[in-house]
Amino acid sequence: MSLELKNLSILKQGSTIFDPVNLVIKPGEITTIMGPSGCGKSTLLSAVSGNLDKIFSLKGSIRLSGQDMADLPMEKRNIGILFQDDLLFPHMDIGSNLAFAIKEKTSRAQRKTIIDNALKTAGLKGFEKRDPSSLSGGQKARISLLRSLLAKPSALLLDEPFSKLDQTLKAKIRRFVFSQIKKMNIPALLVTHDPMDCPEGGMILNLNKEKG
Amino acid sequence: MSGQAKGRIFPVVVISFFCVTILAGLFGTLLPSLNYLPVIGYTRISLSAWFDFFSYPGIQASFLVTVFSGITASVGVVSLAFLFITFSYGTALWKFFEKILSPVLSIPHAAFAVGFGFLIAPSGWFIRMVSPALTGFTIPPDWIILNDPAGVSLTIALVIKEFPFLIMVTMGALGQLDIKKTLLVGRALGYSKEQIWLKILIPRLYPHLRLSIFAVIAYSLSVVDMAIILGPSSPSSLSVLILKWFNDPDVSFKLLAAAGSLFLFVIVLLSILCVYFMERAVGVFLRPWITNGNRRCFLSPLKPIIFFMGCGTLFFTAVSSVILVIWSLTWQWRFPDFLPTTWTLTFWAKGLMSSFDPVMTTLFTGVASAFIGLLLAIGCLEHEVAAGKTKTRNYTGYLHYFLYLPLLVPQITFMAGIQFFLVIMKLDGYWISLMVSHLLFVLPYMFIALSATYLAFYERVTDQAMLLKRSYIIVLFRVKLPMLIKPILFSFAIGFSVSVAQYIPTMLVGAGRFSTITTEVVSIASGSDRRAIAVYALIQQFLPMVMYAFAIILPKILYYNRKGMQV
Numbered sequence: 001m002s003l004e005l006k007n008l009s010i011l012k013q014g015s016t017i018f019d020p021v022n023l024v025i026k027p028g029e030i031t032t033i034m035g036p037s038g039c040g041k042s043t044l045l046s047a048v049s050g051n052l053d054k055i056f057s058l059k060g061s062i063r064l065s066g067q068d069m070a071d072l073p074m075e076k077r078n079i080g081i082l083f084q085d086d087l088l089f090p091h092m093d094i095g096s097n098l099a100f101a102i103k104e105k106t107s108r109a110q111r112k113t114i115i116d117n118a119l120k121t122a123g124l125k126g127f128e129k130r131d132p133s134s135l136s137g138g139q140k141a142r143i144s145l146l147r148s149l150l151a152k153p154s155a156l157l158l159d160e161p162f163s164k165l166d167q168t169l170k171a172k173i174r175r176f177v178f179s180q181i182k183k184m185n186i187p188a189l190l191v192t193h194d195p196m197d198c199p200e201g202g203m204i205l206n207l208n209k210e211k212g
Numbered sequence: 213m214s215g216q217a218k219g220r221i222f223p224v225v226v227i228s229f230f231c232v233t234i235l236a237g238l239f240g241t242l243l244p245s246l247n248y249l250p251v252i253g254y255t256r257i258s259l260s261a262w263f264d265f266f267s268y269p270g271i272q273a274s275f276l277v278t279v280f281s282g283i284t285a286s287v288g289v290v291s292l293a294f295l296f297i298t299f300s301y302g303t304a305l306w307k308f309f310e311k312i313l314s315p316v317l318s319i320p321h322a323a324f325a326v327g328f329g330f331l332i333a334p335s336g337w338f339i340r341m342v343s344p345a346l347t348g349f350t351i352p353p354d355w356i357i358l359n360d361p362a363g364v365s366l367t368i369a370l371v372i373k374e375f376p377f378l379i380m381v382t383m384g385a386l387g388q389l390d391i392k393k394t395l396l397v398g399r400a401l402g403y404s405k406e407q408i409w410l411k412i413l414i415p416r417l418y419p420h421l422r423l424s425i426f427a428v429i430a431y432s433l434s435v436v437d438m439a440i441i442l443g444p445s446s447p448s449s450l451s452v453l454i455l456k457w458f459n460d461p462d463v464s465f466k467l468l469a470a471a472g473s474l475f476l477f478v479i480v481l482l483s484i485l486c487v488y489f490m491e492r493a494v495g496v497f498l499r500p501w502i503t504n505g506n507r508r509c510f511l512s513p514l515k516p517i518i519f520f521m522g523c524g525t526l527f528f529t530a531v532s533s534v535i536l537v538i539w540s541l542t543w544q545w546r547f548p549d550f551l552p553t554t555w556t557l558t559f560w561a562k563g564l565m566s567s568f569d570p571v572m573t574t575l576f577t578g579v580a581s582a583f584i585g586l587l588l589a590i591g592c593l594e595h596e597v598a599a600g601k602t603k604t605r606n607y608t609g610y611l612h613y614f615l616y617l618p619l620l621v622p623q624i625t626f627m628a629g630i631q632f633f634l635v636i637m638k639l640d641g642y643w644i645s646l647m648v649s650h651l652l653f654v655l656p657y658m659f660i661a662l663s664a665t666y667l668a669f670y671e672r673v674t675d676q677a678m679l680l681k682r683s684y685i686i687v688l689f690r691v692k693l694p695m696l697i698k699p700i701l702f703s704f705a706i707g708f709s710v711s712v713a714q715y716i717p718t719m720l721v722g723a724g725r726f727s728t729i730t731t732e733v734v735s736i737a738s739g740s741d742r743r744a745i746a747v748y749a750l751i752q753q754f755l756p757m758v759m760y761a762f763a764i765i766l767p768k769i770l771y772y773n774r775k776g777m778q779v
Contacts, residue, residue, distance in 0.1 A: 074399040083398040087393055091416050099503035101401050151401045
């Protein structure tokens with residue numbers, strides 16, 4: 001169940017936008033990709049998630065648990081994403097937002113327990129009926145992560161997920177996110193420009209392009 | 213919230229204008245329906261008109277065909293629009309629709325109905341195409357396709373004509389939803405695009421479309437011009453029957469007409485209420501389905517059908533215009549032939565001569581009402597912008613509801629009532645009354661068309677200009693409006709085309725003194741010479757096209773050397 005990027009490079013009009021990436025992320029590990037804005041961090045993430053813009057083309061391979069992802073559409077890859085915006089559906093309550101992620105073949109009672117437990121782990125017990133817009137930034141961030149994880153992804157991508165939170169909140173949410181990834185035991189790829197975001201002991205990759 | 217945003221005169225004027233006319237219209241219909249019409253000597257209040265109405269021969273059939281065609285068309289077009297956007301959003305087809313929409317929308321209902329009739333009639337182009345090769349027909353079959361008693365051809369034509377309208381409104385509303393990100397999140401959770409549309413985006417889109425959907429229902433139930441051309445004739449749909457009563461030489465029929473048109477209003481009202489409650493019921497029933505985690509899309513097999521139908525509406529619209537062109541140039545065209553045998557320009561020469569006066573009336577009325585509509589729309593939007601900047605009290609919220617009012621009440625119901633008061637005030641039959649009655653319908657569409665782009669204007673530009681010039685009026689007319697020239701001209705063209713298409717206001721408020729190209733088209737459409745009808749229908753279709761062309765070309769000429777304005 002590891003995420004492997006082998007000789008992965010992305011081309012725009014025939015030329016690569018960064019040097020080929022070689023990575024193996026084991027379950028429960030978080031690898032961080034750093035680099036200045038415009039270096040192609042987000043493009044790399046969208047390539048892994050399966051949402052690469054048509055102006056780009058892909059070279060190399062992306063494998064998840066040994067399976068090649070290249071030809072799978074985004075929704076079939078079973079890769080979760082966490083964005084900097086919470087992107088909760090504003091017309092649904094918190095419970096429905098979470099239920100939307102749970103896979104089929106779960107009875108109504110089971111779904112309720114799953115949601116209850118998830119909310120409890122986030123310290124948000126009893127939030128099922130709340131309106132997403134009534135939540136604080138930190139609460140939304142936690143719900144957003146829970147939603148991504150309830151879909152039982154085989155890997156998680158984190159696209160600058162902490163950049164919109166204020167300093168005091170950042171550390172707390174970071175710990176929560178990292179602990180959940182450990183608990184789920186899935187590989188995670190984090191993109192950020194803030195060195196503080198990197199988990200302790202995690203691998204860090206600087207995305208750059210050699211001149212020439 | 214303290215103080216009031218500036219420019220509030222505009223929304224206040226618009227809201228009062230709409231309220232007064234519609235209340236007057238309804239009241240002016242209510243009185244005659246209660247046997248009170250002093251002009252022709254009825255002053256004793258009674259319910260006799262209502263009894264007469266309900267016991268009128270064939271009224272039941274009229275009622276049934278009205279409800280059948282109106283409801284089927286509304287349900288059909290709304291489902292088609294939702295499914296079409298579900299399957300086509302983001303595809304090349306959707307982008308094509310974005311481009312082609314305005315010219316398609318600009319085609320007046322009557323002109324389209326005439327062309328559509330020429331296609332599907334037993335002697336129409338479609339049967340000619342396959343005859344005698346496939347059918348063996350050498351004379352037109354005696355099928356009742358056109359004016360069929362169940363109103364099927366009318367229903368189909370309504371769906372074709374209203375589909376682009378709903379798509380246009382949808383395109384406007386999409387800007388307010390975060391489509392791209394929602395699709396991204398949904399797909400990351402394992403849902404396909406179609407499922408995300410059905411489960412998340414359409415439920416969010418619906419509130420934005422609610423009033424337009426109500427307008428579609430009201431229109432489908434009370435349409436007159438298309439129903440005269442394509443609808444059943446005996447018994448005809450209610451709206452056509454009512455108009456016939458209004459114009460009956462026996463003036464006492466006006467009482468019957470008033471009762472009938474109020475009844476039509478009640479049907480529309482009940483249908484809208486019905487949909488409103490259905491919304492809630494559907495919401496309750498579908499909520500478990502939305503969050504049940506099911507990621508299979510049971511509608512996928514429908515995809516080709518929906519694409520086919522969506523493109524079909526464009527195809528029919530286009531071919532309807534083509535057949536009009538062919539007929540307008542025809543001298544001789546025997547039945548199973550695919551094309552005319554001899555061609556002529558005679559009917560164009562005749563038609564252009566005889567239509568000169570109606571065309572002039574159409575032009576003046578259209579330009580005047582679109583111009584006033586533009587002033588009011590910009591005024592209201594400036595008020596909205598000012599309110600947004602200063603967070604002051606404003607009328608924007610009310611305005612959005614009131615703007616739709618004229619589109620939710622059957623035209624025939626309140627136009628007749630307005631005529632009642634105009635006659636009392638001796639204002640009927642004046643051009644100005646006619647123009648103002650058009651404005652009632654022109655303004656809502658112009659506002660809808662303009663508001664999204666207008667409100668998205670980058671206000672920092674005006675702020676910067678204000679610092680330099682310090683005069684609001686100068687900044688508005690020298691900076692903001694010129695920068696918005698494209699959407700403004702487009703909205704003008706839309707207003708103009710709405711005015712061109714008006715039939716009922718011209719018939720009722722014009723008091724027979726004014727004929728526009730539209731009233732001419734409808735009145736000759738039941739006549740026999742297809743060649744003359746085709747010329748008139750094409751002239752009607754041509755007028756809005758000219759205005760659209762103008763709206764596209766003028767900015768290019770004015771700003772040919774300004775690259776930033778060519779977007």
